Amino acid sequence: MAIILANNWFAFSTDSETNMAKRLGKRSTAEQVSQGADLGGKNALVTGANTGLGKETTRVLALCGANVTMACRDQVKAEKAREDILLGASGAIDESQLSLLELDLNSLDKTQQAAEEYCQRGEELHLLINNAGIMIPMERRTVDGFEAHLGINHLAHFLFTNLLLEPLTAAEGARVIALSSLAMSFASLKHGLKDINWENRKFSGWPAYGNSKLMNHLFARELSKRYEANGIVAHAVHPGVVSTELARDQNGLFSMIGVLATPFMKNVEQGAATQVLAAISPEYGDSGGLYFKDCRVAKPQHKLANDGALAEELWQRSVELVGLEE
Template sequence: MPWTAADVPDQTGRVALVTGANTGLGLETAAVLAGRGATVVLACRDPEKAKAAAERIGGRTELLALDLASLASVREAAEEVRQRFERLDLLINNAGVMIPPHQRTADGFELQLGTNHLGHFALTGLLLDRLRDVPGSRVVVVASMAHRQARNGINFDDLQWERRYSRMGAYAQSKLANLMFMYELQRRLAAAEAETVALAAHPGFSTTDLTRYVPAPLRPFNTLLAAPFGQPADRGALPTLRAATDPLAMGAHYYGPDGPFEMRGWPVLKASSAAAHDESAQQRLWTISEELTGVRYA
């Protein structure tokens, strides 16, 4: 039997923070969790869109201003969470950008690395003490099957793409960084005997506004592929929901669709690339991420 949203257990009494919860996968993830009784914190960059999402979702939802492309915003958001909540049960690092023109974050990082990886790295580190002693707590990182395109791993010699920018190359590396962060975080949590575990998921080819930066000449091709290979956002959110709530899920598990090329289907355990499992690269990325963000994990 396929795993569906109906398999999400009761979440009453749990607190879940979902980044990028005002649209797409984040919205669908937050809606299911709220529907199962969780208090869901919608951590979003646009307050008006977040408010509209909360009205659509209903249930116990709270709003949190968060711009992952600004470390100042990340720190302010984390401090607000710490003031409002004594514990977190779920931290779902969902928000992201995909293949934009070359841009920098407020802190000077390449936008995709800064938003998809460094912003979430900082947020997780600043909130980890609200998770680590909570039984059943989880950190879920939303990655992408595009991580496989970073076949040579992380280019540490040009991490910020200052020499020659590739939209897809930068996106693939940021998603590889997501997985490497998850595996290293899980190893450290296990060594510390923390209650929290770290997992990851990818949505396959989901039709969301994440593709808004696809160059105009490629948009008809993207639309053409969506019909036979894509799936709607509510289906694309299922791997994330399974990683977050399946009682049988364990640390370092990685979920994705079971269909052809992992583009669509029901959520099952998947394998990530060899580059994602390079422990020396994971540790190097961790050290660099601490240096760049100024967030050091206890």
């Protein structure tokens, strides 16, 4: 038997919901978190869905019955990931449940094109998982001249989400998940947002990445504040230290440390669990702005993470930088 809780469309079996809190933790997997969930007929979109956490999140949401759009830059890799998911599901996922959308977060124009293409489908969007991101030690610029962490991890997702407000609102109970990180503790972000594009100081990879992860959390808070009345709730998630391709651009020393630390990291199935929980658990559908770690609501790792004034300031600056008309 299933019951409907919170956002009026999240369905969990009674037994699964009752026992869920007891069994969740750092080593829980995305499948365990989603046990008993029924997302039949609901639409989800996952950015960076062709690999790592995005691919696993896509797989698990589809196993729960959702129709999932895999929004990826490389369509060849996206199609290969789609085929892998379908083959591994052994018929439990129908081909019609997985569709592709070309999304290049390195370009605001292409990000806008992707959002417009999705909106043209005329579908409600119940779940938006802003999963894609980069972590690089060297300075790199997007097509639009933004420092890459700022441009890809924050600004492109900011624009993409704002351009999807219509299908999100139409869902009458949508949820947006921003992939943040405890790396926000390295952030140098302050009130005034001075030189957030790294134009007047020496570039440093960890603070740049940390800034973007703090921005992800601040964006989720402000999005919920502005659009909860429209039925849109947003949360931020730290997936844990996970063995994925995220660190593929790191230098030799960092890569060697990563290899040595691999036995202590979460695997992809465990890493995707927290964002799946935040996305579908009924108890987190009424109000947003929460931060999750190890399948629990947690305190974010930066003193300004819950600063409402900074979140609003970042929103306004982001509107200006992406050229968005509110």
